[in-house]
Amino acid sequence: MKLTRLIPAFAVAAALTLTACGSGSDEATPELDPTKLTIYSAQHKNLVDAWVKGFEADTGIKVQVRQGKDASMGNQLVAEGAKTPADVFLTENSPAITVVQDAGLLAPVDKATLDQVAPAYRPSSGEWVGIAARSTVLIYNPSKITEAELPGSMLDLAKPEWKGRWGGAPTGADFQAIVSGMLEATGEAETKAWLQGLKDNAKIYQNNIATMKAVNAGEVPVGIMYHYYWYRDQALTKESSANTKLHYFKGEDVGAFVSVSGGGVLKASDRGADAQKFLGWITGPKGQEVLATSKSMEYAVGQGVASDPALPALDSLEAPKIDPFTLDGPKVISLMTEVGIL
Amino acid sequence: MPLSTRTRHRPGALTPVATIAVIVATVCVLPLGVILAAALDAGASEALAQLLRPRVGELLRNTTALVVVTTTASVVLGVGTAWLVERTALPGARWWRIALVAPLAVPAFVNAYAWVSLRPSLTGLAGAALITTLSYTPFVFLPVAALLRGLDSAWEDSARSLGLGPWRTFWRVVVPQVRPAVLGGALLVALHLLAEFGVLALIRFPTFTTAILDQYEAAFDTTGGAVLSLALLGLTAIVLTGDHVLRSRRTHARLGAGVRRRPQPARLGRWRGPAVAGLTAYVLLALGVPAYSLAHWLGRGGASILSGDLVAALWSTLWLALAAGAITTLAALPVAVLVQRRPGRLTQVIERVTYLASSLPGVVIALALVTLAVRWIGPLYQTPALLLLAYVILFIPRSMVSIRAALAHAPDGLLDAARSLGAGPWGTGRRVLLPIILPGLLSGFALVFLATCVELTATLLLAPTGTTTLATGFWAASDSLDYAAAAPYAVAMILLSAPLTWLIMTRNSEDPT
Numbered sequence: 001m002k003l004t005r006l007i008p009a010f011a012v013a014a015a016l017t018l019t020a021c022g023s024g025s026d027e028a029t030p031e032l033d034p035t036k037l038t039i040y041s042a043q044h045k046n047l048v049d050a051w052v053k054g055f056e057a058d059t060g061i062k063v064q065v066r067q068g069k070d071a072s073m074g075n076q077l078v079a080e081g082a083k084t085p086a087d088v089f090l091t092e093n094s095p096a097i098t099v100v101q102d103a104g105l106l107a108p109v110d111k112a113t114l115d116q117v118a119p120a121y122r123p124s125s126g127e128w129v130g131i132a133a134r135s136t137v138l139i140y141n142p143s144k145i146t147e148a149e150l151p152g153s154m155l156d157l158a159k160p161e162w163k164g165r166w167g168g169a170p171t172g173a174d175f176q177a178i179v180s181g182m183l184e185a186t187g188e189a190e191t192k193a194w195l196q197g198l199k200d201n202a203k204i205y206q207n208n209i210a211t212m213k214a215v216n217a218g219e220v221p222v223g224i225m226y227h228y229y230w231y232r233d234q235a236l237t238k239e240s241s242a243n244t245k246l247h248y249f250k251g252e253d254v255g256a257f258v259s260v261s262g263g264g265v266l267k268a269s270d271r272g273a274d275a276q277k278f279l280g281w282i283t284g285p286k287g288q289e290v291l292a293t294s295k296s297m298e299y300a301v302g303q304g305v306a307s308d309p310a311l312p313a314l315d316s317l318e319a320p321k322i323d324p325f326t327l328d329g330p331k332v333i334s335l336m337t338e339v340g341i342l
Numbered sequence: 343m344p345l346s347t348r349t350r351h352r353p354g355a356l357t358p359v360a361t362i363a364v365i366v367a368t369v370c371v372l373p374l375g376v377i378l379a380a381a382l383d384a385g386a387s388e389a390l391a392q393l394l395r396p397r398v399g400e401l402l403r404n405t406t407a408l409v410v411v412t413t414t415a416s417v418v419l420g421v422g423t424a425w426l427v428e429r430t431a432l433p434g435a436r437w438w439r440i441a442l443v444a445p446l447a448v449p450a451f452v453n454a455y456a457w458v459s460l461r462p463s464l465t466g467l468a469g470a471a472l473i474t475t476l477s478y479t480p481f482v483f484l485p486v487a488a489l490l491r492g493l494d495s496a497w498e499d500s501a502r503s504l505g506l507g508p509w510r511t512f513w514r515v516v517v518p519q520v521r522p523a524v525l526g527g528a529l530l531v532a533l534h535l536l537a538e539f540g541v542l543a544l545i546r547f548p549t550f551t552t553a554i555l556d557q558y559e560a561a562f563d564t565t566g567g568a569v570l571s572l573a574l575l576g577l578t579a580i581v582l583t584g585d586h587v588l589r590s591r592r593t594h595a596r597l598g599a600g601v602r603r604r605p606q607p608a609r610l611g612r613w614r615g616p617a618v619a620g621l622t623a624y625v626l627l628a629l630g631v632p633a634y635s636l637a638h639w640l641g642r643g644g645a646s647i648l649s650g651d652l653v654a655a656l657w658s659t660l661w662l663a664l665a666a667g668a669i670t671t672l673a674a675l676p677v678a679v680l681v682q683r684r685p686g687r688l689t690q691v692i693e694r695v696t697y698l699a700s701s702l703p704g705v706v707i708a709l710a711l712v713t714l715a716v717r718w719i720g721p722l723y724q725t726p727a728l729l730l731l732a733y734v735i736l737f738i739p740r741s742m743v744s745i746r747a748a749l750a751h752a753p754d755g756l757l758d759a760a761r762s763l764g765a766g767p768w769g770t771g772r773r774v775l776l777p778i779i780l781p782g783l784l785s786g787f788a789l790v791f792l793a794t795c796v797e798l799t800a801t802l803l804l805a806p807t808g809t810t811t812l813a814t815g816f817w818a819a820s821d822s823l824d825y826a827a828a829a830p831y832a833v834a835m836i837l838l839s840a841p842l843t844w845l846i847m848t849r850n851s852e853d854p855t
Contacts, residue, residue: 066807071560076723079716171556206543209822217462240823333561340397342556342566 036062037274040077040086042070042096042173043132043261047296054290055281061274070096070173071329077266078103087269088278090131090261093177094123095329097262101127106264107272113280121260121301123325128264130324131282132291133299134226135317136178136257138247139212144221150247154182154224154255155190158197167203167211167223170195170341173329174208174226174259179336180327181257185320188335195339204341213240222247224255228297231310235295250318258319261298360688362676367692370699370735373710377575380568380713392569397553401570405549405577408470408542409535415475416531417524419624420482426617428490431607433614438621440847442483445628447843449796450477451540452816452832453628456635458544459825470547476628477541478534482527484846489523490516495605508608522589529585536578537703539799544820550574551799554705558712558803568713571706578701636836639829652830655815659838662726662811663794666733667787673734674741674786681742682749693742700739707732708800729804736800737793741786748782788842795838812838 041048045067052063066086068076074096077084081103089106091097100106106127114122114129121130140150151157157166169175183191205211208225212233215223233241249255263282265275281287288302299314300307307314336342381389392398427438445453454473457464464472493516501511539551548556550570557567610617681693699707711732715723722728752775760774761767798813805814816831 068807069559072558075561076716080723171560173560176560204546204548206546206821213462213823219463330561336560337392337397337557337566338395340395340400342397342553342560 033062033064034085036064037087037271037278038085039063039065039088039090039278040068040073040084041065041090042068042073042092043090044092044296044298047132047291047294047298048090050290050294051282051287054286055278058281058286059277061277063278071099071176071333074099074329077105081105082268084266084268086266087271087275088263088265090263092134092261093173093259094130094262094324095177095180095327095332096173097128097264098123098325098327099329100264100266101125101325105267107267107269109265110276110280113276113283116280116283116285116303117301118303120321121324123262124323125325128262129279129283130260130301131263131279131287132261132296133301133314134174134228134259134261135248135299135314135319136181136255136259137225137227137230138222138249138255139215139225139230139241139244140222140247141215141218141244143243144218147245147247150222152249153253154249155186155194155253157201157224158194160201162197163201164203165221166201167205167214167220168198169205169207169211169225170198170202170336171204172207175224176329176332176336177259177327178224178254178257180329180332181259181320181322182254183328183332183335184322184326185254188331191332192335192339195335195341199339199341209240212244216240216243218243226259227311231297231308232295235297235310248312248317252318252320254320256317256319257322258299258314258317260301260324262324357684359676359680360684363680363692364688366673366677366738367695369731370696370738372714373699373702373707373735374575376710376714377568377571377706380710380717381565381572383568384565388565389569389572392566393573398570398573401548401550401553402573402577404467404547405536405574407467408474408547408549409532409577409581411467411471412474412478412535413528413531415471416479416482417528419475419479420527421486421520421524423479423621423624424483424487424490426621428487429605429608430610430617431614432610432617432621438625439487441625441629442487442621443480443847444843445477446480446846447836447839448477448629448632449540449798449813449832449835449839450474450534450538451544451798451813452636452835453477453632454541454544455816455820455825455828455832456632459639459820460631460635465546467547469545470542473541473545474531474535474538478531479628481530481534482524485523485527486520489520493519493605498605525585525589529581532581533578533701536574536581537705537799539705539802540817550577551703551705554709555799555802558709567709571709574703574706578703582698582701636829636832639825640833643826643829649830651810651815652834655810655812655831656834658809659795659811659813662729662733662809663791665726666730666737666794667791669730670734670737670741670790671745671783671787674738674745675783677738678742678745678749682746683754696742697739699735700737704732704736704797704800705803707735708803712803724804724806726806726809729801729806732800732804733790733794733797736797737790740789740793744782744786744789745779746782748779752778792839792842796835 039048039052048065052065055061056063070092074091077086077089077100089097089100108126109129114126117130121133136154138150138154151162156162179191179195182194203214203220205214208229211223211225212229214220227246230241230244230246233239263279265272265279269275283302285302285305288300288305291298292300292305292307295308297308297311299311333342423442426432427435427442432438450473453476457473498511498515501515506514537551539555542549542552543555550573554567554570554574557570677692677696681689711728712723715728757770757774760770765773796813798817801811801814802817805811810818812831812835816828816835819828819831
């Protein structure tokens with residue numbers, strides 16, 4: 001009797017176990033439920049959870065959320081194409097949703113929904129709509145640098161005198177959105193030169209929070225990030241921002257860029273009406289009110305809805321006027337790859 | 343029946359086992375093919391342009407520097423501490439033996455978190471080398487200590503009697519014998535370094551692995567990511583080849599089991615104080631810092647330690663690890679049987695292939711599976727099946743090694759005897775074979791189970807959305823520098839790893855004679 005002759009029996013057992021495991025997995029991990037409205041979301045989980053809760057209570061429509069990140073989720077939607085289980089896509093920054101739009105995968109947003117949002121925060125295409133906004137800021141540590149020494153423009157940070165003196169998180173979608181605004185405002189050559197300056201000068205952190213903590217700890221005197229991380233920390237323990245202040249570039253500087261978070265309905269969705277309803281709800285008065293009171297500290301973009309009172313008014317930030325529809329995320333990625341940041 | 347066995351299995355004829363083994367090996371090597379195809383998808387010239395850009399040179403410098411510095415440091419520390427513990431009159435050797443293996447229970451990325459959360463300025467090559475050395479030195483210490491303990495001192499005595507001094511005896515007699523163990527440990531360290539993501543992301547020292555993750559986050563499935571993966575594969579191949587070349591240069595044989603003579607422990611004399619101080623410092627850095635840091639952050643977390651999220655993550659982790667352990671054991675069994683029973687060229691290829699695939703960094707395997715699922719077999723992306731497949735490919739050798747060791751105790755003759763006494767194939771399998779190899783199956787299962795519990799890189803890429811494991815839950819918190827929230831996940835992972843480490847420790851302190 002050779003041992004090897006017993007193996008087919010083992011193989012059958014193996015196959016059975018595999019099958020059992022395969023079916024067991026459906027129960028143990030939250031698979032997508034086809035009866036629910038499916039949101040692919042790269043937005044902050046707390047905010048989306050609050051929206052979903054309010055929407056479900058109001059409409060009775062059940063929602064499930066897949067949490068991800070801007071670029072990888074946008075590209076995942078492109079890869080999934082018409083087979084995607086997603087009905088709605090929510091992003092942190094507009095370049096990720098533009099990628100999906102350019103692939104022809106978004107359905108036009110209902111006009112009533114578009115009209116709820118201030119014109120500056122919806123793209124000319126009308127294929128998606130702004131759901132929230134965030135501003136670029138310079139965070140600085142007054143014990144390391146005086147206000148008078150701060151750069152006049154974000155472009156200055158590429159100059160040699162800033163070598164080793166500023167921090168940022170260029171591998172993240174937030175920073176890449178800021179650069180895509182710069183690309184739109186200044187063109188490819190200048191943006192590439194600035195990115196080279198970033199590569200030479202900046203200390204690279206993994207995300208905005210790490211940048212904020214580094215400035216707070218005095219590792220670098222200044223950093224580039226989004227405003228809401230600072231306001232959130234200030235509203236809570238101030239553990240990561242007590243030693244820092246914010247500086248707004250204003251004057252339509254590339255560093256005054258306001259990034260629009262986008263929401264869109266997938267063409268492939270078989271629940272298009274519910275999906276439109278969801279988008280209408282989160283951009284409507286109730287949804288924007290949830291945003292303003294959620295302590296997420298992101299800006300509301302609905303017509304006539306005030307943001308959290310701790311924030312300076314959005315229209316006082318003198319952001320550069322850029323159509324969010326034109327922002328070219330993939331170009332920024334390839335420029336960053338050429339320069340050697342990615 | 344015994345007479346016919348030779349002819350029934352002619353070499354070249356594929357038995358069912360061999361067929362299954364070939365399938366398993368093919369699946370294991372799949373990621374290599376996928377990465378190559380993805381890299382060349384945009385054309386060879388584009389791939390070459392991506393490969394020759396300055397960033398790749400920078401990553402190559404970083405990765406190589408880290409591998410050289412940490413591997414050297416681990417070998418020096420590992421061999422030095424092993425020698426102190428096994429061959430000198432070190433006070434408390436029994437306890438040092440345990441303390442020097444214990445860092446294995448702390449995943450390297452948890453160690454990095456422990457350091458960085460206390461000293462955020464710890465970055466770059468120095469920080470990365472410090473932490474990886476502290477975490478990986480047991481890989482060298484373990485085999486070298488075991489070997490030193492089993493060495494027959496008769497050779498050394500002969501060398502001494504022929505006029506060599508103690509140092510020259512050590513270099514000319516002991517070192518060559520220890521070499522395979524050192525090389526094995528060094529290989530393990532180097533392969534772990536090439537695959538390391540968590541430590542280097544926290545320390546902010548970019549290598550190929552972190553850059554591949556950055557590419558994935560920024561642009562998903564790109565030529566750039568595939569080309570970086572290929573470069574990393576090239577480095578892996580260089581390390582494996584280097585190991586092979588160094589290993590095959592000389593061999594040392596000791597004929598006959600005989601009775602080993604235990605060496606006389608070297609007296610440390612005035613070096614005793616410094617040796618104990620050095621060991622104490624090393625153990626404090628490797629164990630004391632993580633322990634202090636975790637206690638500190640747990641204290642800061644207060645009542646939020648046992649959150650529902652933690653419990654959910656624990657369940658997902660246990661479930662995935664159980665499934666990965668079971669499937670990997672079942673996949674490893676036919677391969678192990680084939681390798682053990684039917685040595686031959688095909689068998690050798692199959693064995694090499696499964697080992698090669700698992701020495702690929704987890705990020706490469708995961709990226710290949712993402713590419714495969716998204717481009718070619720749509721519905722599998724972000725399903726548990728794909729993640730489990732990655733675990734099987736990554737961890738199959740752990741299971742195979744255990745099963746092969748167990749199979750060695752089940753000779754064909756024994757099974758033939760069972761059959762001749764009237765047992766059918768099922769009865770023989772259940773009543774004779776299974777009891778013999780069960781310990782091997784279980785220990786292989788345990789190894790895979792524990793490896794899965796603390797796997798980070800592949801899980802980050804492949805986990806079904808909504809599924810958080812202990813490792814990814816820890817990562818989400820520590821990546822946003824919420825150190826207090828990360829601590830309970832870290833402690834849970836250490837508690838899960840502790841039993842296996844304990845097993846290794848007790849085995850390590852057993853007397854081999």
